[in-house]
Amino acid sequence: MARLLTLTLNPALDLSVSLERLVPGTVNRTRETHLTAAGKGVNVARVLVALGHEVTVSGFLGADNDGPFLRAFEALGVEDAFLRVPGETRINAKLSEADGQVTDINGPGAAIGDDAWQRLLDWLAARLDNTERRPAAVVIAGSLPPGVTPERLAALIEQLREAGLPVWVDTSGEALDRAIAARPTAVKPNEQELATWAGEALTSAEARLRAALRLYAAGVEEALLSAGPDGVLWVSARGAWQAVPPRLTVASTVGAGDTLLAALLHGVVEGHTAEQTLRLATALSAESVRHVGVGNPRATDFPHLQQQTRVRRLNDVDAGGAIA
Known part of the structure; x- marks a missing residue:
């Protein structure tokens, strides 16, 4: 570790x-x-x-x-x-x-x-x-x-x-x-924050991906967008990836973004695959919304939450921040 x-x-x-x-x-x-x-x-x-x-x-x-x-x-x-x-x-x-x-x-x-x-x-x-x-x-x-x-x-x-x-x-x-x-290594805006930076409303999956690609093209090596129930976008040299969390009853969203960032950093520094990293980070962020506070990786049903989290690679990303 x-x-x-x-x-x-x-x-x-x-x-x-x-x-x-x-x-x-x-x-x-x-x-x-x-x-x-x-x-x-x-x-x-x-x-x-x-x-x-x-x-x-x-x-x-x-x-x-x-x-x-x-x-x-x-x-x-x-x-x-x-x-x-x-x-x-x-x-x-x-x-x-x-x-x-x-x-x-x-x-x-x-x-x-x-x-x-x-x-x-x-x-x-x-x-x-x-x-x-x-x-x-x-x-x-x-x-x-x-x-x-x-x-x-x-x-x-x-x-x-x-x-x-x-x-x-x-x-x-x-x-x-x-x-x-x-040009930090990684940035994790939410939809509203990235929309303000990009200068356009992120009202569709295509708009969110376009803005995340722009963030990557601006020199951010790990561009991470959290979009609540619509999931997570992660654009890096590993490609463009999307994860959708399981649907859960929301008690509080406080701490969900912090959980996502921390868990993604964990996967990167530990050298896990992109799919493993994004699945864990998205599932742990989802776990956090069930209660006040950050996500608990020791929750008894956390393995099940990871299984329910859908992760897919959208495509490769070139140095200019475009889908290859």
């Missing part, structure tokens, strides 16, 4: 609330409520650990309320390399309704000054110089906190790539645009 690093620049304490239906302006009764140390990179780390990898987590945490993160990292068995900054880590509310709709109420996060950013860069440089602790790949996931601009994110990606590290990115908005321009 591999040594991997996740960077969560804007983590959060996630207040996940399940309810039948959200009715604004009224008193709503919850079915379940959970407060979890989270952030997309932390969620990715949870999956990678479950799949057997040695994981280091880093980024920025508010020093005033890092207790839940300390306990979570200890329970996970990950190396805590988060840099503490003054103030509190934000609390995000995620309201999941019975029909699968999720309403996110996210805070901006603690402001990151120049000194804190430089501390992170210095730590990364030292870690990359340490042959015993150097990661096999880096995942940068989540939004950017105040003080960390999309330009800084792009420069970070370029520095890590120049150092010879695979860099997997999951972010959105302008940060996603700048990240793609910096």
Whole structure:
């Protein structure tokens, strides 16, 4: 198994609330409520650990309320390399309704000054110089906190790539645009995010494939598109692949994308075939929607979920990002 690093620049304490239906302006009764140390990179780390990898987590945490993160990292068995900054880590509310709709109420996060950013860069440089602790790949996931601009994110990606590290990115908005321009190894947008970048509505399978091919042609070696029940597209040097998950009752989609990214990275670093990799990643992402949290590869019926996941190769992909 591999040594991997996740960077969560804007983590959060996630207040996940399940309810039948959200009715604004009224008193709503919850079915379940959970407060979890989270952030997309932390969620990715949870999956990678479950799949057997040695994981280091880093980024920025508010020093005033890092207790839940300390306990979570200890329970996970990950190396805590988060840099503490003054103030509190934000609390995000995620309201999941019975029909699968999720309403996110996210805070901006603690402001990151120049000194804190430089501390992170210095730590990364030292870690990359340490042959015993150097990661096999880096995942940068989540939004950017105040003080960390999309330009800084792009420069970070370029520095890590120049150092010879695979860099997997999951972010959105302008940060996603700048990240793609910096040519990370992998990017995992959802339909809306990729549609915004591509400048066209992805209302058909052909449009989704066309946009994923454009992403690959832009220099992203592993172009991964998650389209919910319509499945997953993965375009790389291995060809263009599609997977459709089994139909399941959706309790919460929070964590599904993080699960997909982590499981696909697992398959790539372990050298699994494209079919094996995409089948596991898609099935594990589907498993996650049945409950709050990330996918559980130890679920008793997980082998059955993999069997129910349909995977097919669409065709080869040439260097220009076109179907060959």
